[in-house]
Amino acid sequence: MSSTNRTVVVTGIGxxxxxxxxxxxxxxxxxxxxxxxxRLEQDWAAELPVRIAAQxxxxxxxxxxxxxxRKLDRSAQFALIAAQEAWKDAGFTARAGEDGSVNPxxxxxxxxxxxxGVTTLLDQYDVLREKGVRRVSPxxxxxxxxxxxxxNVGIELGARAGVHTPVSACASGAEAIGYAIEMIRTGxxxxxxxxxxxxxxxxxxxxxFGNMMAMSKNNDDPQGASRPYDTGRDGFVLGEGAGVIVLxxxxxxxxxGARIYVEAVGQGISADGHHITQPEPSGNGIAHAxxxxxxxxDLKPAEIVHVNAHATxxxxxxxxxxxxxxxxxxxxxxxxxxxxxxxxxxxxxxGAGGIETVASVLxxxxxTAPPTINLDDPDPELAADVVRGEARQLPxxxxxxxxxxxxxxxxxxxxxxxxx
Numbered sequence: 190m191s192s193t194n195r196t197v198v199v200t201g202i203g204x205x206x207x208x209x210x211x212x213x214x215x216x217x218x219x220x221x222x223x224x225x226x227x228r229l230e231q232d233w234a235a236e237l238p239v240r241i242a243a244q245x246x247x248x249x250x251x252x253x254x255x256x257x258x259r260k261l262d263r264s265a266q267f268a269l270i271a272a273q274e275a276w277k278d279a280g281f282t283a284r285a286g287e288d289g290s291v292n293p294x295x296x297x298x299x300x301x302x303x304x305x306g307v308t309t310l311l312d313q314y315d316v317l318r319e320k321g322v323r324r325v326s327p328x329x330x331x332x333x334x335x336x337x338x339x340x341n342v343g344i345e346l347g348a349r350a351g352v353h354t355p356v357s358a359c360a361s362g363a364e365a366i367g368y369a370i371e372m373i374r375t376g377x378x379x380x381x382x383x384x385x386x387x388x389x390x391x392x393x394x395x396x397x398f399g400n401m402m403a404m405s406k407n408n409d410d411p412q413g414a415s416r417p418y419d420t421g422r423d424g425f426v427l428g429e430g431a432g433v434i435v436l437x438x439x440x441x442x443x444x445x446g447a448r449i450y451v452e453a454v455g456q457g458i459s460a461d462g463h464h465i466t467q468p469e470p471s472g473n474g475i476a477h478a479x480x481x482x483x484x485x486x487d488l489k490p491a492e493i494v495h496v497n498a499h500a501t502x503x504x505x506x507x508x509x510x511x512x513x514x515x516x517x518x519x520x521x522x523x524x525x526x527x528x529x530x531x532x533x534x535x536x537x538x539x540g541a542g543g544i545e546t547v548a549s550v551l552x553x554x555x556x557t558a559p560p561t562i563n564l565d566d567p568d569p570e571l572a573a574d575v576v577r578g579e580a581r582q583l584p585x586x587x588x589x590x591x592x593x594x595x596x597x598x599x600x601x602x603x604x605x606x607x608x609x
Contacts (some may be wrong), residue, residue: 193490194312194374195373195374195376195438195439195440196377196435196438196439196440196452197307197370197373197374197436197437197438197439198437198438198439198442198449198450198451198452198453198609199435199436199437199449199450199451199452199453199550199606200278200435200436200437200442200447200448200450201237201274201275201276201277201278201279201280201281201397201433201434201435201451202270202274202275202278202432202433202434202435202450202547202550202551203268203270203271203273203274203275203276203277203278203433203434203547204271204276204430204431204432204433204547205245205247205249205267205270205271205430205541206224206225206246206248206428206430206431206432206534206537206544207226207243207244207245207246207261207424207429207534207535208223208246208533208534209246209248210247210251210252210270211274211341212274212275212278212432212547212551214233214246215534215544215547215548215553216548216551218533219263219530219533219534219548219559220557220559220560221385221578222350222533222559222560222562222578222580223388223533224243224412224415224532224533224562224563225243225244225246225411225428225533225534225535226241226242226243226388226411226412226414226415226426226428226535227240227241227242227243227244227412228239228240228241228408228411228413229242229244229390230515231256233392234392234395234549237392237395237399238396238399238406239395239396239398239399239404239405239406239408239409239427240399240529241405241407241408241411241414242390242395242426242427242429242535243415243424243426243427243428243429243534243535243537244390244428244429245267245385245429245430249263249266249267249270252270253266253269253270254464255285257282258330259286260328260331260332261337261341261354262306262308262309262332262333262336262337262432263388263588264302264304264306264308264338264386264387264388264390265306265332265337265338265386265430266388266403267338267340267386267387267388267429267430267431267540268300268302268338268339268342268384268386268431268433269338269341269342269429269459270346270431271380271384271386271431271432271433271543272298272300272342272345272346272384273345273380273431273432273433274433275384275433276346276382276435276436276485278435279380279435279437279447279470280390280446280447280448280604281435284311284345284347285346285347285348286345286347287347287392290445291379291380291441291445292379293347293348293349293350294349294606295350295378295379295380295430295441296346296347296348296349296350296378296379296380296381296382296464297343297348297350297351297352297353297369297372297378297380297381297382298339298342298343298346298348298351298352298353298381298382298383299339299351299352299353299354299355299365299366299369299372299381299382299384299546300338300339300342300354300365300381300382300383300384300385300386300433300499301339301354301355301356301357301361301362301364301365301384301385301386301539301542301543302335302338302354302356302361302385302386302387302539302540303356303357303358303359303361303385303387303389304335304387304389304394304538304539305331305333305334305335305336305337305356305594306332306334306335306337306388307333307388307391307393307394308388308389308390308391309329309332309333309387310329310333310568311391311393313325313326313329313333313359314364315373316467317334320421324531326408326554330474331562332478335354335356336352336353336354338354338386338431339352339353339354340352342382342433342446345565346382347359348382350372350377350378351366351372351377351378352380352460353365353450355368355491356539357443357596357598357600357602358538358539358596358597358598358600359499359501359536359538359539359541359542359594359595359596359597359600360542360594360595360596360600360601360602361385361538361539361542361545361596362385362386362537362539362540362542362543362544362545362594363541363542363543363545363546363592363593363594363602363604364458364539364542364600364602365384365385365542365543366384366385366434366436366453366456366542366543366546366568366604367455367456367458367602367604368383369381369383369436370436370453370456371435371456372469373375373437373438374376374455377603379434379437379438379441380436380437380438380441381436381437382433382434382435382436383433383434383435383436383539384431384432384434384540384542384543384545384546384580385431385432385537385539385541385542385543385544386431386433386539386540387428387429387431387537387538387539387540387541388429388431389426389427389429389538394427395427395533399425401466401514402424402565403424403466404425404426404427404452405410405422405423405425405426405502406422406424407423409567410564411426413465414426414502414535414563415502415531415532415536415563416502416532416562416563416564416565417498417500417501417502417507417529417531417532417561417563417564417566418500418507418508418529418561418564418567418568418571418575419502419563419564419565419566419568420566420567420568420569421565421566422502422503422568422589423502423504423505424502424503425501425502425503425507425531425535425536426502426531426535426536427535427536427538428534428535428536428537428538428540428541429536429537429540430534430537430540430544431540431544432537432542432543432544432545432546432547433542433543433547434543434547440450445530447608449609450550450553450554450609451550451553451606451607451608451609452606452607452608452609453484453487453604453605453606454488454589454605454606454607455486455489455604455605456482456602456603456604456605457478457479457480457481457482457483457485457601457602457605458478458481458602458603459474459475459476459478459481459601460474460477460598460599460600460601461473461599461601462474462599463533463599464599465597465598465599466597467505468469468505468506468509468510468595468599469509469599470505470507470509471512472509472510472512472514472516473513473514473596474513474517474599474601475509475514475601475603476512476513476516476517477511477595477601478513478601478603479514479517479518479591479603481603482515482591482603482605483517486605488589488605488607490517490518490521491521492495492588492607493518493521493522493525493530493588493589493590493591493605494524494525494526494583494584494588494589494590495526495527495549495552495553495583495588495589495590495591496514496525496526496528496590496591496592496593497526497528497530497545497546497548497549497552497591497592497593498510498528498529498593499531499541499593499594499595500527500531500561501527501531501536502529502531502532502536506595507529507568507571508568508570508571510593510595511527511570511571511572511573514573515528515572515573519585522572522573522574523573523574524574525573525574526574526576526581526583527561527573527574527575527576528548528552528558528559528560528575528576529564529575530544530545530559530561531562532561532563532564533559534564541594542592542594542602542604543593544557545594546604546606547593549592549604549606550591550606552583552590553583553588553590553606553607553608556580556582556583556584556585557580557581557582557583558576558580558582559576559580560576560577560578560579560580560581560585561575561576561577564577570595577603585609587607587608588607588608589605589606589607589608590605590606590607591603591604591605592604592605592606
């Protein structure tokens with residue numbers, strides 16, 4: 190089957206995050222303006238310049254059987270939990286091919302990670318140094334490789350149309366979902382399980398991010414540390430977890446009687462070509478991604494009523510995104526309710542696009558935009574309507590939401606979803 194005009198829809202969602210062990214509890218916490226950031230209590234954190242993080246709310250060991258968990262890095266554990274929830278939420282009751290609902294040759298999986306199995310890599314290196322060669326786990330390589338989450342989800346569900354792992358730093362999760370949309374639109378698959386995962390709360394990544402002045406050092410106020418758009422913002426807070434959705438051709442979803450959440454309109458992609466860690470300050474790179482989205486879909490600016498912003502709480506990045514939105518949409522930005530959910534979840538790096546897509550889908554379905562917390566003193570350059578204080582109702586009718594994700598290296602990905 191080959192087509193370039195297939196309508197793509199979302200039929201399932203799943204998440205495990207610093208706010209909750211599933212999509213529903215995460216969503217309720219977002220609406221309530223709850224912060225998932227806590228002080229790190231591990232012994233290794235005592236000497237670090239950054240001693241806060243948004244750790245997972247429900248440990249995967251409470252969900253995944255121990256024999257299986259021992260062979261998976263935390264990033265793969267998170268991905269598997271979120272994928273299983275999304276798969277069940279989409280109405281699938283068995284592995285592909287076992288209940289007739291989807292042909293395994295028409296099922297794909299695209300699960301991204303910005304860093305991959307970094308905790309496995311570093312922990313096993315410690316084992317090598319301290320206990321010797323024979324004590325290194327034989328599962329180390331399958332655990333640390335960045336494609337491990339995607340591979341394990343694909344194996345779990347029986348996906349044979351293709352299993353892929355985009356690695357584009359903090360844009361990885363969104364890029365995975367965009368890739369999945371194109372797999373369906375071009376006829377490679379009928380159903381794709383897609384999203385992002387990350388598990389990098391470990392002393393080395395935290396020390397490295399801290400030393401490059403990218404992370405907040407507000408150790409005395411963990412829940413107030415992530416503060417997008419605020420004049421007092423001083424960097425992001427590291428989070429962990431995964432967000433996964435089930436994408437499907439509209440034809441396939443209707444044929445099996447699936448509930449459809451929203452339409453996945455498409456993606457816009459660009460690169461800054463500017464700096465390995467700093468965003469292009471004028472927002473031109475991001476603006477090109479936004480324009481690419483408009484040029485390659487039927488989305489109209491007037492339809493966009495909500496933006497789940499990348500907004501990590503870094504001094505430069507937050508405002509560059511707002512500038513880009515204003516460049517492309519002009520006065521239409523004034524009717525877009527902007528939410529910075531990283532103020533509550535922290536920044537999940539390669540997992541961010543996954544959980545923020547789940548939040549974007551639910552914002553459309555529930556007609557509600559989550560608040561941005563900790564925004565006490567807005568940056569004077571913030572020329573946009575950011576949702577503050579309490580969640581806000583979104584308009585009725587056929588409306589759309591954008592989910593923005595940007596990453597080190599200048600990767601820019603914008604996803605669009607629309608009500609059906």
